[in-house]
Amino acid sequence: MKKLHQLILFTIHCSLFTLLVSCEKVSPIGVLVSGTGVEDRVKMSYTYFLDYKGDFRILDASDADEYTFLVGADSHVTDDDSRMAEMLQNGLDHDDVLYAHLGDIADTKAEYYINLEDIIEEYKVKYAQKNYIEVNYLDSLKKYDPEEYEETSIEDFVNGDYMYYLDPEDGTACTLDKIQYPFFPVVGNHDITHNGWALWSNIFHSSFYDVYVYVGDSEGDKVFDHFIFLDTANGTLGKEQVNLIEEGLLDDKYSAENDGLRTRNTFVFSHTNIFRPSSMQFASTFAREESFFLLNKFVEWNANIVFCGHVHKWDEQVVGGVNYITLDSMSENNNPEPGDYLLRVHVKRNGDITWEKVHMNTRKK
Secondary structure (H helix, E strand, O other), X not given: OHHHHHHHHHHHHHHHHHHHHHOOOEOOOOOEOOOOOHHHHHHHHXXXXXXXXXXXXXXXXXXXXXXXXXXXXXXXXXXXXXHXXXXXXXXXXXXXXXXXXXXXXXXOOHHHHHHHHHHHHHHHHHHXXXXXXXXXXXXXXXXXXXXXXXXXXXHHOHHHOOXXXXXXXXXXXXXXXXXXXXXXXXXXXXXXXXXXXXXXXXXXXXXXXXXXXXXXXXXXXXXXXXXXXXXXXXXXXXXXXXXXXXXXXXXXXXXXXXXXXXXXEEEEEEOOOOOOOXXXXXXXXXXXXXXXXXXXXXHHXXXXXXXXXXXXXOEEEEEOOEEEEEOOOOOOOOOOOOEEEEEEXXXXXOOXXXXXXXXXXXXXX
């Protein structure tokens, strides 16, 4: 028993030491907010942002009278990925232009991220099959060029990928890895604990970025809606991210000075909540100066809605003309019974915005 007691004390000592050396911020009640530094994450993300900005970052919704996008939060995927599958299926069925996730997408174990990556890959294939013309290259070769087919093997293809997808609009062909699957998450505190950033970034690469949706032409201008995704997993933006924001990295690139191009609506996505839904939930962990900075920046960006997660409780407020919506957790563990855990936003051709809660039917297994 004495040895067990010593072992427990040693374990507690190690846990406290790990907390002190690896945690950038702890809430007033001692809840672990992060285990990976926001400064390093932002620097890595900025490098990726510079290398790939503009690649797959403009979605097209110009042909519709309205477009929709789906928002979910705090799925905490473990061995049961049924709620995540339900969200992705719902978005696919309703032809949402994109699906946004507000962080804490999986609990931090390698096997949980394998489950997550598998379900995303499964629905990427379903998305491609619905929106593109799927072609089996080997079958086509066998039909139209039997001699070449006899000389061809699966090893001739990168990763054994002999399925191709044709764009129905212009007929261009690409492999699955070149198709933009419109699933855009922010990183949450559970995504980065226990070195989880390595798992998260292996799938999603950048923790802050922006996306544009082209909505058509108006008075000779090409018009876009702007989607901004922030890294607030540590409960703080950090110096590097604040500096980049102040330098205008995420500012509207289709500004009034850019003739022929302009932005109409702006939507912002953050894991950490800005406001406290009630006295029973966690308060925002942003420092006071950062809170003021964000509130002013959202107004400067002309943000229509700021979406938040983290506290697992629904809330909506309007401050400074900006709508703030905090979503409940879609996790089976946090909310085992069916409920309204998703949000669908409708954007009309004239720019008007409405939203509705979306019911999830999956029960915890």
